[in-house]
Amino acid sequence: MRVWLTGLVCALAVTTGAARAAPVESSATAGKAPKVAYLSLIIDDLGQNPERDSRALALPGPVTLAIMPDTPHATDFARQAHKAGKTVMLHMPMDPATGPYAWHPELPLPELESRLNAALLKVPYAAGINNHMGSRMTAEPVAMSWLVGELQRRHLFLVDSRTSAKTVAAAEAQKIGLASVSRDVFLDDERTAEAISGQLQTAIKLAHKQGSAVMIGHPYPVTLDVLERELPKLKSQGIELIEIRHMVTERGNEAMAGHGKNGRYR
Known part of the structure; x- marks a missing residue:
């Protein structure tokens, strides 16, 4: 044409x-x-505060909502988000996180399975999972190998939040061809408007450099302030915000340069 x-x-x-x-x-x-660069945005730690949850739900575009199972509004908010057409994820607590659903390296696989089952029941309509904390747990090859196999059996995808450089979660997913992506940029480790805006620009530049970037933020008021203001401007910066599931397709399960070499996770 x-x-x-x-x-x-x-x-x-x-x-x-x-x-x-x-x-x-x-x-x-x-x-x-002109080549379009792609961004995906996940908001973690949802289900705790209805006001902040509602603001996250109202963010423009295909924002993915990751809900913690051990929160008072987890189930209700998951249903609300699904009804609104948003992608819901289980934000799975992992060591050093605590609580009744949290995974720890010393737990046997049957207990890990029981906790995963219970967490998925608390967060209906979850299309995939990502780890809450998990710097110790995601470094456990046996547990991560079991997890990715179970997610594949359930037709769920994985987002490796990469809370540790020692994570093997994405590498284990890649071994069996499980649909997965890895986080590139945390938006709000520093909770100031200037820092969050700077991290968003870092994600935009990275997306232009490598074709795509995956961002994770949290429902802090200052984060939501920045996103409400800046997300509508993405298109004018040559950025298309896409569903996290579309990002899996866009990346084809390959590692970005910051996560591995020649498309393979380290």
Whole structure:
């Protein structure tokens, strides 16, 4: 279609005598549309505060909502988010997180399975999971191997929050072809508007550099303030906000440069 339209434009220019005034495209840019960069955004730690949950739900675009199972509003908010057409994820507590659902390295696999089952019941409509904390747990190859196999059996995807450089979660997912992606940028480790805005710009630059970026933020009032203001501006910066499941397809389960080498997770 682009070739046909280009020919039509040139023909019209010739017939109107405007051909000599028309700019000539260089061979490097001729026929190439501007490349769109992709961002996905996950908001973690939901289910605790109805006011903040509602603000997260109202964020524009396909924002993914990760809900903690051990929160007072987990089930109700999961249903509300699903009804609103948002992607729901289970934000699974992992060591050093505590509580009745949290995974710990010393627990046997049957107990890990029991806690995963209970957590999924608390967060209905979950399409996938990501880890809450988990710097110790995601470094456990046996547990992560079991987890990714179980997620594949259940047709759920994995987002490795990468709370530790020692994580093997994404690598184990890649081994069996489980649909997964890894987090690139945390937005709000520092809870100031300036820092969060700076992290958002870091994510945008990274997306332009490598084609895509996955961001994780939290329902802090200052984070929501920044996102409410800045998300509508993404398109003008050459960014398309996409569903996390579409990001899995976009990346094809390959590791980005910051996570591995030649597409393989370290």
